Amino acid sequence: MKYIEKLRNSGLRPTKQRLQICEVLFNTDKTFHFTINELEQKIKKQANNKISLATLYNTVHAFEKKGYLKQIPINSSETYFDTNVTDHHHFYDLKEEKLIDLENSDVGPINILKKINGKKIKSVEVLVKLED
C-alpha cells in the first residue's frame, strides 16, 4: 500500500479506515472538492462499507493539519475541503452550490501591497461567485 508510508511519516498509524480514506481522496488523477457527508457517501459506495462520522471528521482534520487537504473559505451550511492543496482559486456556483477550480493563469498574479505588523501572509485565495 502506497499510503502506509505517507501516514507513518506523518505520525499517523495506518489504520484500515485511514487507508480507505486515502484511497478515496488521493488515489485519483483529478483533485476534487468535498464535504464530510459527501465523503461518507463516496466511501459507502466505493468501498462498500462504513466509516463512522467521528472518524471522518478526525481524519479529515488530521489530514488538513498535515497539509494533505485544504479547507475552502466559503459560507455554506457544510464545510468544503479540497484535495488540491496547491495555491489556486475558485468559482462558486451559487445556484448549484458547486465549486470549480480556477487555474492561477485564469486569475493572474495577486500582489498584496498592504502589510500588517508582525503578521505573515499564509494564503491568498480568490472566490468568484457565479449566478445565472
Add this chain to the structure above:
Amino acid sequence: MKYIEKLRNSGLRPTKQRLQICEVLFNTDKTFHFTINELEQKIKKQANNKISLATLYNTVHAFEKKGYLKQIPINSSETYFDTNVTDHHHFYDLKEEKLIDLENSDVGPINILKKINGKKIKSVEVLVKLED
C-alpha cells in the same frame, strides 16, 4: 429619522427594531465587520435594550438581500457580515479571528479570464489569511 425612507423604499416597514439596527450598523463614519452575536451585544450596550435573536437574524438577512450588508466568505464558527458593501477584499487574522479591510488599491485589479457557460460573475473576493 433618516432610515425610515430607506426601509420603506426597500419594502420593509420601519419598525422600532429595524431603525435601531440601522442606527447601530449604518450611523457611523467607519464601516465594520460583525457577527450576529456581536451585533446583539452592541445593541444591548448602545441602545440599552434587547432585540430578539430571531429579529436580528431576520433583519440582517433582509438587509443582506437588499444589498445593505454583505456576507464575508470565511470558515469560522460564526458568520461574518460587513457594512462595507463596496467591492473590497479582506485580511483574516487567524489568531485573533479578526477581519481587516483591504482597499482595492492594496490588491490591484483582478481579471478573471475563465468563463463558465451561462453564468455571470456576481463577485470577486480575495481573502488573505494572516499568521504570526
Add this chain to the structure above:
DNA sequence: ATAGTAGTTTATAATGATTCTAAAAAACTG
C-alpha cells in the same frame, strides 16, 4: 379614527453540522 389585513417580533422548539466522551478495538513496542 376604526377595522381589517398584512407584515413583524418574539419566545421557544427544531435542525443539523460539528465536537465531545468514554469505552471497545486496533496498532505498536519490546
Add this chain to the structure above:
DNA sequence: CAGTTTTTTAGAATCATTATAAACTACTAT
C-alpha cells in the same frame, strides 16, 4: 505475547442558525 498508546465508534452534547406560531404593530381603506 503483554503492556501501552492510539484510534475508532456510537451516542450525547454543543451551538449557530432556522422554523413555528402566537402576540403585536404598521399600514390601508373605509
